[in-house]
Amino acid sequence: MEQNKILEKTDEELVDLVLEDQEFFLHIMERYEKKLLSYILRISNISFEEAEDVLQNIFIKVYKNINDFDKSLKFSSWIYRIAHNETINNFRKNKARPQIIRENKRGDDDLLILDKIASNIDIEKEVNDKYLEENIATLLEKIDIRYREVLILKYIEEKDYKEISDILKKPMGTVATLLNRAKKQLRTEIEKDKRYHSLI
Amino acid sequence: MEEKNIANSSLGKKVLEKIQMQKVKPSPRWVFLLKNYSAWVIGVLSLVVGSLASSVVFYMLMNNDWDVYKNVDDNLFSFILLTLPYFWMILLVLLIIVTDYNLKNTKKGYRYSTVIVFITTFSVSIFIGAILYNFEVGRIIDNAFADKVPVYEAMFHKMNHRKKIWMNPDRGLLIGIVSDSENGNNFVIKDFQNNTWMIITEQAEFIGKTEMITGDGVRIIGKREGDNLFRAMKIFYLAEKRWLTPPPDFMRPHDFFLGPHGHMPPPPIQ
Numbered sequence: 410m411e412q413n414k415i416l417e418k419t420d421e422e423l424v425d426l427v428l429e430d431q432e433f434f435l436h437i438m439e440r441y442e443k444k445l446l447s448y449i450l451r452i453s454n455i456s457f458e459e460a461e462d463v464l465q466n467i468f469i470k471v472y473k474n475i476n477d478f479d480k481s482l483k484f485s486s487w488i489y490r491i492a493h494n495e496t497i498n499n500f501r502k503n504k505a506r507p508q509i510i511r512e513n514k515r516g517d518d519d520l521l522i523l524d525k526i527a528s529n530i531d532i533e534k535e536v537n538d539k540y541l542e543e544n545i546a547t548l549l550e551k552i553d554i555r556y557r558e559v560l561i562l563k564y565i566e567e568k569d570y571k572e573i574s575d576i577l578k579k580p581m582g583t584v585a586t587l588l589n590r591a592k593k594q595l596r597t598e599i600e601k602d603k604r605y606h607s608l609i
Numbered sequence: 610m611e612e613k614n615i616a617n618s619s620l621g622k623k624v625l626e627k628i629q630m631q632k633v634k635p636s637p638r639w640v641f642l643l644k645n646y647s648a649w650v651i652g653v654l655s656l657v658v659g660s661l662a663s664s665v666v667f668y669m670l671m672n673n674d675w676d677v678y679k680n681v682d683d684n685l686f687s688f689i690l691l692t693l694p695y696f697w698m699i700l701l702v703l704l705i706i707v708t709d710y711n712l713k714n715t716k717k718g719y720r721y722s723t724v725i726v727f728i729t730t731f732s733v734s735i736f737i738g739a740i741l742y743n744f745e746v747g748r749i750i751d752n753a754f755a756d757k758v759p760v761y762e763a764m765f766h767k768m769n770h771r772k773k774i775w776m777n778p779d780r781g782l783l784i785g786i787v788s789d790s791e792n793g794n795n796f797v798i799k800d801f802q803n804n805t806w807m808i809i810t811e812q813a814e815f816i817g818k819t820e821m822i823t824g825d826g827v828r829i830i831g832k833r834e835g836d837n838l839f840r841a842m843k844i845f846y847l848a849e850k851r852w853l854t855p856p857p858d859f860m861r862p863h864d865f866f867l868g869p870h871g872h873m874p875p876p877p878i879q
Binding site for chain 2 (some may be wrong): 428431432434435438439442461464465468469472473474475476477479574578579580581582583
């Protein structure tokens with residue numbers, strides 16, 4: 410099949426093709442590799458290489474469970490659900506290990522995080538952009554993983570409440586509660602961090 | 610763009626090679642269908658069993674001798690605490706939890722909050738349980754368990770519990786079998802401890818049957834007037850044969866609080 414025709418296919422149509430020919434699975438992986446890799450790295454504090462290993466496991470699981478895909482769901486919600494489960498399992502297994510300190514390269518992605526989250530967490534005016542720009546990634550890592558993942562799904566992955574509900578397999582009301590608590594916890598971390606920096 | 614595709618596809622190619630090397634195949638659709646249907650079936654079954662449990666709860670609450678609670682315990686609240694059917698209530702709660710867990714594991718079940726599922730499951734169990742109670746299902750289940758499970762008979766069977774409550778002449782409750790009915794209106798009974806009692810009936814109200822004959826089972830509310838003399842105020846005829854056998858001696862959880870005869874100690878004589 411021509412490359413252009415494949416690009417026009419929806420995810421759901423590609424799934425049907427994968428069931429006929431394994432090679433079409435490559436195209437699904439190409440569509441989601443970058444997104445899922447960033448998602449894994451943002452959620453868990455692991456190295457790039459480990460994140461790639463997790464991603465490989467995710468894709469193998471997706472392939473194994475492809476017949477479980479329910480077309481009443483968006484394919485992206487379904488694949489994110491598998492990615493979420495696998496990432497959390499890996500995170501829990503590695504919790505005891507020493508944490509990786511990734512070089513905090515400030516690039517476009519961090520400014521994107523800053524823009525989207527900062528405008529939504531209702532922080533004090535004194536907390537300026539520069540402070541957040543330098544610290545947002547570290548601050549996110551300090552909050553509970555349950556809250557971190559909803560913040561990332563909502564403001565970075567730009568999922569709506571229904572999609573987040575389908576990904577995390579939680580009712581929409583619970584998603585809204587988690588989001589509120591996430592913002593609260595992030596505000597608390599910012600306040601704690603500000604006080605610390607003003608003392609040193 | 611081409612570079613990006615080449616770079617991106619190396620991971621994809623690695624995955625595909627792994628899939629081919631390890632001969633990974635998609636699990637067949639029936640496996641997932643079976644998982645989903647099993648969750649539904651177990652969920653619904655738990656709901657059905659929960660409804661049966663709630664019919665027993667209804668039966669036990671409706672046959673709790675509320676009208677004679679003062680003869681058991683002066684305090685209604687402690688009487689309630691001591692006579693609630695805890696076994697069936699705990700079983701009902703456990704079954705609701707199982708129903709909730711299984712429904713949450715169906716394809717769309719996670720969309721409903723635990724509170725909503727709990728309330729709905731509880732309400733449905735109680736509603737169906739009330740209907741089943743009206744068809745005597747609660748009593749049938751309680752008696753069936755008593756027949757088949759000796760521990761249940763000794764510890765939880767409602768009728769045995771009630772018998773022990775009525776073996777209580779000092780607090781005005783008596784239960785036994787008529788051994789002599791040829792005393793005019795009065796008659797003699799033998800209780801479950803083989804004590805013989807003369808029952809004076811001149812002021813008594815008869816419920817269920819007006820003339821007792823030898824072999825009839827009776828429950829009596831009245832007042833003890835001597836070692837073997839009992840003045841009856843109300844006499845209940847016991848039609849069901851289960852009333853006529855003595856309760857087992859096994860101590861029940863209630864007995865730790867109520868004493869071996871199923872009642873609080875009589876009030877001090879003034």
